[in-house]
Amino acid sequence: MDTEIRQKSGAQLLQYAPFSSCVDPRFWYKLSQLKLEKYKLSEESVNIDGFFSNVSTLGMGLRVSVDESSFERNSGIGHNLLPMRGTLMNKNTLDGFRDLDKKALLQEVGKELWKQIQNGQALENPTILNSFLLLTFADLKKYRFYFWFAFPALLHPSTPVYASSIHDIAEEMNPKQVASLGDAYSNIPAESPSKQFFIVTLLNDNCDIASLATFNEKVEEWRRNSATKFYLGFADPSQLEANPGWSLRNFIALIHHLWYPDLGDEVKVLCLRMEYGKGGSNVAKSICVTVQLSSLLAETPDFPGTIGWEKNLKGNMGPRMADLSSSLDPIRLAESAVSLNLQLMRWRLVPSLDLEKVEQTRCLLLGAGTLGCNIARCLLGWGVREITFVDSGKISFSNPVRQSLFVHEDCLEGGKNKAEAAARALQLIFPPVRSRGEALHIPMPGHPVSKAEEESLKSAVARLEELVASHDVVFLVMDSRESRWLPTLLGAVHQKLVITAALGFDSFLVMRHGLKTCSVDPGGDSPPLACYFCGDVVAPGNSMKARTLDQQCTVTRPGISMIAAAYAAELAVSVIQHPLGGGAPGISLEKFGEEDVGNEREADCVLGKVPHMIRGFLSAWHQLGPATPAFSQCTACSEKVIEAYKSEGLEFLLKVFESSAYLEELTGLKKLQEESFDAEVWVMDDTDDDETEDHDDLRGSVEDAASS
Amino acid sequence: MDTEIRQKSGAQLLQYAPFSSCVDPRFWYKLSQLKLEKYKLSEESVNIDGFFSNVSTLGMGLRVSVDESSFERNSGIGHNLLPMRGTLMNKNTLDGFRDLDKKALLQEVGKELWKQIQNGQALENPTILNSFLLLTFADLKKYRFYFWFAFPALLHPSTPVYASSIHDIAEEMNPKQVASLGDAYSNIPAESPSKQFFIVTLLNDNCDIASLATFNEKVEEWRRNSATKFYLGFADPSQLEANPGWSLRNFIALIHHLWYPDLGDEVKVLCLRMEYGKGGSNVAKSICVTVQLSSLLAETPDFPGTIGWEKNLKGNMGPRMADLSSSLDPIRLAESAVSLNLQLMRWRLVPSLDLEKVEQTRCLLLGAGTLGCNIARCLLGWGVREITFVDSGKISFSNPVRQSLFVHEDCLEGGKNKAEAAARALQLIFPPVRSRGEALHIPMPGHPVSKAEEESLKSAVARLEELVASHDVVFLVMDSRESRWLPTLLGAVHQKLVITAALGFDSFLVMRHGLKTCSVDPGGDSPPLACYFCGDVVAPGNSMKARTLDQQCTVTRPGISMIAAAYAAELAVSVIQHPLGGGAPGISLEKFGEEDVGNEREADCVLGKVPHMIRGFLSAWHQLGPATPAFSQCTACSEKVIEAYKSEGLEFLLKVFESSAYLEELTGLKKLQEESFDAEVWVMDDTDDDETEDHDDLRGSVEDAASS
Ligand SMILES: [Zn+2]
Ligand SMILES: [Zn+2]
Known part of the structure; x- marks a missing residue:
């Protein structure tokens, strides 16, 4: 990751674990079909859905996947997968793919995101903080697919972000409270925006999870009752001890822009990580990051810079290519389709299967x-x-x-x-x-x-x-x-x-x-x-x-x-x-x-x-x-x-x-x-x-x- | 039927409803296969099994059926079908089929049956009273099958048999007794010889069914207790009011030869007929025949004559022919096989299906x-x-x-x-x-x-x-x-x-x-x-x-x-x-x-x-x-x-x-x-x-x- 590193005494620089993309071969198959039957020569952007998960048991890590169903919006993703909205731009030629101004494209996306943060729409639907761009060129003669993912992240604040502490949730809450948090989180449907970004309040042993839109109300509750603890939370697909997932980056941009200095010098962010074991799901692997808001510049740019193009397998900024000339073999397609169907059981319903x-x-x-x-x-x-x-x-x-x-x-x-x-x-x-x-x-x-x-x-x-x-x-x-x-x-x-x-x-x-x-x-x-x-x-x-x-x-x-x-x-x-x-x-x-x-x-x-x-x-x-x-x-x-x-x-x-x-x-x-x-x-x-x-x-x- | 009719005052001449044969096309298919693969040029007799039923609900009437399973002895016939042992004689040529001395053949069978009646073996296994002969010639080139059934019946006694009364069971027993008879009969497995010929004793409202082999014992019981009623019974596939089925003919030969005059001047014979309705099976359609034993000659022939060759569809004594050149079509075979499989449910287990x-x-x-x-x-x-x-x-x-x-x-x-x-x-x-x-x-x-x-x-x-x-x-x-x-x-x-x-x-x-x-x-x-x-x-x-x-x-x-x-x-x-x-x-x-x-x-x-x-x-x-x-x-x-x-x-x-x-x-x-x-x-x-x-x-x- 290209997070800039600057030292500051007594605190830890926040470094985010980036998303990585994963494309099921049937995504390409479906794209080929749509290209031939529906899009034809149109290069208009298409809305697609990817999915990721903060359930560690599923072994998906920080992967954002797309598959055949990505072309059907609202295709009902189930309880263990989280939807991520994406924009597909399929170019008609390899030149068009190569020559597109990728930096400018990302800035466009960043501008829109920043607008929604500024006007508060992001509070109603914070899932826009997680999104992706997918640039493609489909060579249908050779069955080769060129593609490049971006996971847009605002460069806001413009200075590095420090955490005064990154620690296990066990240091933050007692087991009862952790269990209560897990229950509250489980009850949120996967489709709800509050499954991805949310407010957590803790009073005695009871955790409550609320939508970001209720911020003012929740802060007031917290201020009124000193026994209440207040956290901001997000679904964290990272499993690294000290590194929250990429989603936190845009979340901090939102927090800083909308709620600083109201929130005070620091805010505690819960990086919510689920796992399934004997007795069902739990959130015991979650971590808590105390973000130093006070160290940040009070700035309000017209719009901040945006980064996020994914590196390719060599570690360079550049596109990737999937050669499906062999795997468009119908037998392989059947294999992949059947295995996807089975995986859905795991992904959606029984993660420990x-x-x-x-x-x-x-x-x-x-x-x-x-x-x-x-x-x-x-x-x-x-x-x-x-x-x-x-x-x-x-x-x-x-x-x-x-x-x-x-x-x-x-x-x-x-x-x-x-x-x-x-x-x-x-x-x-x-x-x-x-x-x-x-x-x-x-x-x-x-x-x-x-x-x-x-x-x-x-x-x-x-x-x-x-x-x-x-x-x-x-x-x-x-x-x-x-x-x-x-x-x-x-x-x-x-x-x-x-x-x-x-x-x-x-x-x-x-x-x-x-x-x-x-x-x-x-x-x-x-x-x-x-x-x-x-x-x-x-x-x-x-x-x-x-x-x-x-x-x-x-x-x-x-x-x-x-x-x-x-x-x-x-x-x-x-x-x-x-x-x-x-x-x-x-x-x-x-x-x-x-x-x-x-x-x-x-x-x-x-x-x-x-x-x-x-x-x-x-x-x-x-x-x-x-x-x-x-x-x-x-x-x-x-x-x-x-x-x-x-x-x-x-x-x-x-x-x-x-x-x-x-x-x-x-x-x-x-x-x-x-x-x-x-x-x-x-x-x-x-x-x-x-x-x-x-x-x-x-x-x-x-x-x-x-x-x- | 060729029952001789002679008048006698105050009594009714007993006339028996004859069996009729029914051959499933798959019987011929199986016979063709066995002929080609196993029998080849052998003309040896083969034991086969047919089946009939005294359950009127099945709608089989007096039919004796053979099908594919007839070649497997002990093929487990179920509760509503009764097995009938048969002898198949398949001739290699149409001449052989035509020239066989059918009368002599039937006498042979009658001789053996008579022997078993005389030595008492028929009491152990009275099912031999019901049996059939099947003479065939299979023209495997044209898929034509010539056949002739006989249901051997002894001409004993040589004089006609009269009944002093033929009446419904309701005139003989009260409803409780009829129900008790039905229960006792239902409890006998289909394979048991006592399902076809048996002794019924009635005391108060309780019916008991026993094997013919217990005759002496049962008669003694009956004589000891004047409240007891005594009947001989048989499974009667006939549904005619005044005509018991063909089986009674050999039964009377046995009764007369073994038990007259011991039994007295008359014996009551229960012609047991089952039906299924709401509430399960019952025997209410049974009839009771009072046979006048005293009117019969006391004779003991070396062996009595035997009759029983079946008439063909024109009503003549002669063979029939099944032309399967079209129905050996595999699709028709599948139809027949599937329908037989379904019929088995009805025949064996759920007659009212x-x-x-x-x-x-x-x-x-x-x-x-x-x-x-x-x-x-x-x-x-x-x-x-x-x-x-x-x-x-x-x-x-x-x-x-x-x-x-x-x-x-x-x-x-x-x-x-x-x-x-x-x-x-x-x-x-x-x-x-x-x-x-x-x-x-x-x-x-x-x-x-x-x-x-x-x-x-x-x-x-x-x-x-x-x-x-x-x-x-x-x-x-x-x-x-x-x-x-x-x-x-x-x-x-x-x-x-x-x-x-x-x-x-x-x-x-x-x-x-x-x-x-x-x-x-x-x-x-x-x-x-x-x-x-x-x-x-x-x-x-x-x-x-x-x-x-x-x-x-x-x-x-x-x-x-x-x-x-x-x-x-x-x-x-x-x-x-x-x-x-x-x-x-x-x-x-x-x-x-x-x-x-x-x-x-x-x-x-x-x-x-x-x-x-x-x-x-x-x-x-x-x-x-x-x-x-x-x-x-x-x-x-x-x-x-x-x-x-x-x-x-x-x-x-x-x-x-x-x-x-x-x-x-x-x-x-x-x-x-x-x-x-x-x-x-x-x-x-x-x-x-x-x-x-x-x-x-x-x-x-x-x-x-x-x-x-
Ligand atoms: Zn309704
Ligand atoms: Zn064992």
Whole structure:
């Protein structure tokens, strides 16, 4: 920065951290389009909107960004971004761009700003203190864009400004007062001018934020009551300890011109800096600058000089150039558009959302039926880039109307493989996605294989284990109960996050299999979370009846699969956002009282609660969220089973595939059955509405599967 | 039927209603496939499964159906269909088909059946009394299938059987006893042999149904206690007053051979016939036949003769032919497959579901964004055949990952129109759908038009009105609040079912605008249901703030749109299934107590409850279903507004488009505002979790829209 430096004893020269510009490629795309369709040869100035933020968690620093939406005024920027008005001057030729008198242009802008300070309009709308100029030339043949930003700052007062102190807000206010300031600031809508420049008064522990237009009134209040403290404040995007952001420069010009000497020798300026953490937003990183007004000349220039052209990347005063000849590639545009859409969630609503974590999550979908297709779509919407489908089925004529990645053509000539077709469909939707499909058949308990088939079974098991190990989340969305057994076991062995979804006619179950480290209740001693099989007292594949229910798969209300798929994907993303990931404690949603609403607890992530399971009932438009503990004799996730697999490997699996009764022997379930066999377990009637009342029953909590 | 008729005084000759066969085209498709891939030149008999039903509501009559699933044994047939075992004999040549000794074949089957009756195995598994033979020849070159069904019936006893009485069950049992019989029968799984042939004992008001294998025991019970009544029963698909179904023929052979004369001179046979109505299933249409055993010869043939070859459509004993050369067209196959899938819902789970009503519903989707795309998919899954999209937007690069009918290619060259692309996508998924797209711009309050634009506005209004009038359900799923106003008004004018869906970041609102005739609570006096605008105290388009919120549209969790879309489609289908349609009363879901679960009420349809609205909150995995009354000063649905439109037409609309304040004048809202203006109404913060607690507030119950 070109702030002049002059020494003065006992005080610190104020140096401002400058804004820097950031242009999304889609800004150029939109500009090209507008140039061709609307502006044509006009060189008239165009009003555009940029945005910046004083929320440090967003990591935007002092950047002022423009993107596609910059051309639509009032495009509603949200709570964490602050709008900055800009003026775009697009020249028709490179010569016009080069030859424009940039100094004179900036003086024009400065003159207008100074006029608004003098006539008091700046008090009504102080956001004009933050503004930018953008000079451009668009070479539409080569897709090169020349541009130069200016952030106009008045050279007023003409002498340097000193601060008698620059200190943390903690030295200025007690924690209660800081909290009160944060609350008051949060309540101001992002669009309000008072979000950018404002007056703060502090009485006891209560902070009040008011518009600059109320200056006289507020000063009077302050003078009347000596217990009141008075500050001027502004949204400060700087994160430097001793350097407030560029906005303070014009603010001091206004303060000095309008309110000195009325304000006295000094004024305290709050440089308001927000961050998000556990418990919401706070302003604890703010600083306070005591500005020495008395050291300033009492001058009233016709208009002060104006500076502010941005330096280029080499550190010189000069324009920059964006070469988009490659990135106007539609695939890159799609990438940028999708990522912008996701960033908006962060920027506008959930600053602590970790989108990178979601993007890097490798998802394995075992099943490419109604659930698999819809879950993949939802993951794509969340920005997941690596999705692998496993399904050995072929697409049949009844599938496309419910399985959202397939079309009629996929059914011809016997039907394409579902997994491969689903992977291909994702690429047609969003080419950068890394999707794959494998027509792997998942071996099942109680489905014996012949000697001849053993080799192919061996390789299927090995491949499935490789896939589980090389992904982060495994979705069990196949259409038979037995086929979920091996992946559940492998998920437990490799301690992966496993999400199961299963459908009834108008009900669904979505649950996560917790890691060993996660518990039913937050805290140390409670047992880990149940898996899909923990509720069973017979091994999968051992029940004719269960198989029959499984095969009723397609008989579901079409909406059920969409809802369950959305919940499955959203549950996965919530778990990913939890600091403990798959180890996040699962808690029964019913345990939340009204008093918990809005309170962050250990079972919450930035997206809200992280339940163990959700059971929904469409006929009653109702859902439940019980949490159940793992069963020590579970046929899929118990220690005994995991140990047997670890020590015997394929030999163990062969015994299980031969007869699932082996699992009942191993886990001691058989003994349990003999001791207390309750024939009623079998009479599960999945058309019976009464099941809505059975949710607390462990057996009732595991629903029969249906997805394709 | 070739039942011999011989007169006998004082009694009625028993004549049986025969089974008739019904072959789904997909049966032939599957047979062709199996013939080519598996059977090849083998002529070995194959076991297949057919199904029939004694539920009259299903409208299947005495039909025994086979379809694709017939080749998979144990394919889990559900609660309303009864399995019938069959034997398929497919001949390699037409000569082989013609020359087979059909009489001898039937005798073979009869011999085996007779053996099982004699050795008592038929008591363990009486379903063998119902069985069929299917003789086929598949001409795979011409796609012609020759076939002949037989439903084997033993000619035993060899003399005619007389009934001393055939009467309604109401003459036999009191209503309590009939209800008890119905309950006992419903509790038997469809797969159980006792669902088809069984013993009924009646003591006081309690009916008990038992397996034929318990005959001795049951007869003893009956003899011990003279208050007990004893019946033999069977599942009777016949709906004729005096003619039981064909199954009774073999049953009487068994009864006569095994239990006469032990049973006495007569036995009462219950011909059990089910129907579904309000309150679930009942057996009130059953009849009771008193069979005169004493009139029968006491004979024990080595084996009795067997009859049962089906007549063809001309009424002759002869084979039939299905010419599928045209219907093996993949589009017809898709149609048949999708319709079968839907029928399964009815057959297996919800017999009174009116699928035709859903299929005939013409749906208008105003908006082809995330919600529009997903709702259309869900409607397609439900069998809706006519879907029209209206959207003037173009597909942008960020759309395909969330808008499930678009792919990357649709974004190229400036992007296709959303409505047209969505309509085309539906056809690619399911070619028979009648989908259309129109790039119509919907005029909005507070968006004035110039004189020059008036003509195009006029035609837009006229077209929109035409569309509303020519569809049955209108979905409001656009991305701005104002654009919902005109369609809401037109929906109210034409008294159409209107479903609105709107999204927040992690919350949604799905609601229906009730017809004038529908009320908040079932019953006469309560007010009609609110529309989307009923909760507002300002006219749409009159608030800068509201517009800003609307434009935060894309900032939603991806799962939210799937869930809301599924609820919107399922709510529409539920309303369609309600006897009162759009006039169905809407009731707050919160008013349902535990005691209501499973009870049918006036607010229920066959699919369950029919609420007014559903508000969901994903961060808490929670949803609410309040019902709110219409507002007499509503800017969209109140009488004053409807009257103004009816009398002034376009003139009225022009005033509203010019300034939405006109609506506030007209409805008296302005006066209301002046009287009690509450600035707090404006401070709606849609990122604030506290909104979950605001649901009972009428203002809070209308959420800002977001769909594209
Ligand atoms: Zn387990
Ligand atoms: Zn209304």
